[in-house]
Amino acid sequence: MTTQFFTRARLLEAPRTPGGHPLAAPGPSGFTEPTTLAARDGRILATGEAAEAHRGRVPAGASATDLGGAFVLPGFVESHGHPTSFGSSLLDVDVRPGVAPSVDAICKAVAERVASVEPGEWVLGRGWDETALPEGLYPTKADLDAVAPDNPVVLTRTCGHMYACNSAAFAVSGITEDVEDPAGGRFVRDAAGRLTGLVQEDAKTFIAKPDPSTADLERGFALAQDRFTAWGVTTVNDLIATPAAMRMYTRMNASGDLRVRLRPWLYAVALAGYPAMLEAAIGAGMSSGVGDDMVRLQGMKYQLDGAMGGRTAPVSCPFHGSEDDHGILTHDTAKLVDSFRTSAQAGLRMAIHAIGDAAIEQAFDALAASGELDWVKENRIRIEHASFPTADHIARMAEWNVIASSSISFIHHLGDSYAQALGPDRVARVFPHRSYLDAGVVSVGNSDIPVTNGNPWEGIHGAVTRRTRTGQVLGAAEAITTAEAIDLYTRQAAFANCEEDRAGALAPGMFADLQVYEENPIALGDTDPDALLELAPESVFLAGKQVA
The missing domain is CATH 3.10.310.70 (Diaminopimelate Epimerase; Chain A, domain 1)
Structure with missing residues (x-):
């Protein structure tokens, strides 16, 4: 067994209740006084006095890292990204x-x-x-x-x-x-x-655009891993895990070359050049949870619409400045009903891309008509991006235990295009995190990288300030605190991955996935939120091993 000690570490406090639900206790309020964290074989063994007690009982050769009073967060979870597309974009x-x-x-x-x-x-x-x-x-x-x-x-x-x-x-x-x-x-x-x-x-x-070669896929993903670890991201959800990507992840996992944990979602229904994989997954006997701690299948990805800034996301009222442009719904509802039912009966969770309010409505209609609503309520179905829900949608998310996988990073990067598409009144309702929290909806933060930059602090900044890159404020009433925003990328993100028992907090049994900062990020965000955009971890550890 390999035992490690991280001494003089200020650990992010994350109160939890026996049920483990991220919303069952308030968000983290701060950090501990300098203390010790012990890890063994990639998991946290103990913290505080219990960790100190272990120091006298371990074999010679246990490593010790003095963090000098630095502030330690769990590794960030990217809840919705496209790591291989990101890697290709770097080439x-x-x-x-x-x-x-x-x-x-x-x-x-x-x-x-x-x-x-x-x-x-x-x-x-x-x-x-x-x-x-x-x-x-x-x-x-x-x-x-x-x-x-x-x-x-x-x-x-x-x-x-x-x-x-x-x-x-x-x-x-x-x-x-x-x-x-x-x-x-x-x-x-x-x-x-x-x-x-x-x-x-x-x-x-x-369009006959060529797919990247195996060599280019691996070369790009190596660059992508460098970026993720530099941002403190230790787990990445791949929302379109292609067969080529899955083969690469398997090879790299076997060879020990993965520096982030992967949580793949397979594309369910053919669209935009991506093949349908639902029937193949069912035929192979796959269900959500298959895999190990490095690569674990999450479920099936469904794409119901496009983009708000590009005006292809379907909206119930026409886009700002238009009389009849409502965007595009990509699938017939009846087709979705059958597919959702099939996915549920196979034990494959659903991540449903729905940006516009009309797409979110279609998602709920199809889920209700599938006849599998009890299963839906028990299995943490996700609405991806969840950009423009109505009050009724938020109420149904709470009632059905549907997770809002919110691309809150869009506020900073794409918020100006949202304002152009929706106009000043409607844009105040986008990415409504205060409403999610008040309604008891589990919400997580993401970047949709490479759609936007994958640095979680940019998403946290958007959740706290609601401010775009040009300074527009989109719905100040939906702002949340720095601590609550960090929670979107740690505890709540782990819950959305069905991994609240092993990730998202600094507690015994959790992954020893750590990121270390010289400054207190919560205090910094509360006093100077723009400084969050400049934050970067001093060091990052995956399973106790330094990766950045």
């Missing part, structure tokens, strides 16, 4: 607004990549957001043709729900001017009826 052309702040700058970045590859080779990029560009426009087919006449180009919007393509990409994909919009998707056209190059939602399926 692709970076066209985020902070790097390429105009259409001209985007085209220049594409031209630089074209100059380094062979004619006919695909050029891929990610991160553009027309709402953050001064011209308010996206790169069109004509823009990209001018710099890449001989290379297929596909640039993924920051949300991941749209492509900007050039003529070569359309030609290789067999897309012509007479292409018809598929159900749940759209090829955007200009006033003259000609294709602009913008491809939305399930129309992306028609």
Whole structure:
């Protein structure tokens, strides 16, 4: 057995009741006085006096790390991310607004990549957001043709729900001017009826964009792990765990090369180029919980809509400035009812992507009609992003024990586009964490990386300040405290993963997943919340082993 001691550590206090429900006790109020934490074989053995008592009873060779009075948090849980897509984005052309702040700058970045590859080779990029560009426009087919006449180009919007393509990409994909919009998707056209190059939602399926090679997948994921550990993230939920990703996770777990825990969700119903995996999972006898402490299957992912800033998320009232644009629902409700029933009967939990209020309504309608509501109430079903719920939706979340897997990081990064899409009155209702807490709804925080940056402190900052990157405040009444916001990424996130017995707190039996800070993050957030954006852990440990 390997025993470790972390001395002079101020441990985050997280009161718990015998039931272990994250909302059964108030959020953490602060940190202990400097004390000792003992870990054995990757789990916390004891803290405080009990940990000190162990120091005299362990064999020679036990390690001791003096933290000098530093503040220790449990490792953060990224509740909704796409780690392999994030890794791939680190290899692709970076066209985020902070790097390429105009259409001209985007085209220049594409031209630089074209100059380094062979004619006919695909050029891929990610991160553009027309709402953050001064011209308010996206790169069109004509823009990209001018710099890449001989290379297929596909640039993924920051949300991941749209492509900007050039003529070569359309030609290789067999897309012509007479292409018809598929159900749940759209090829955007200009006033003259000609294709602009913008491809939305399930129309992306028609684009022959290549998948990354095994070598590139592993190379990108290695870079992604570096970023996660530097942010203090020790567990990552992969909300579209492809077969290639699952094979890679299995290989890396066997070889000991994983530096974060993975919690994969398999794509249930085919959409946007992702294959349906529900029947295959059932045929293989899989159910939620299969795996080990490093890689453990969570369940099935369903995608009901698109993005709010890109105006593809369905809303009950038209988008701001429009008379009839309500967004896009990607699936027929009857299809969802059958699939939800099948998933429940197989013991596979559901994570349901629903951003717009109309999509959230569809999710609840389908769950109710599935005939499996008792199972739903017992198995921590999740609404992913949960961006724009109504008061009735929040009440049903509480009644049915549905978890709000809230992309609160969108406030900082995408909040301005939400304000443009919804207008000043409706935008005050987005990501309503104070309402969730008051209603007794378990809510967790996430970034949807690479849709936004994966640093949890940016999500915590958004939950505390409700402030966008340009300074707009979106619904100040929905703000929560720093301690409550940290809870979204620790205890409540562990509960959402059905791991409250092993993660999310610094207590005996929990994973020795630790992150260490020189300053008290709670005090810092309460006095100077903008300073949260600059926070970074001094060191990070996974199962007691330093990984950053």
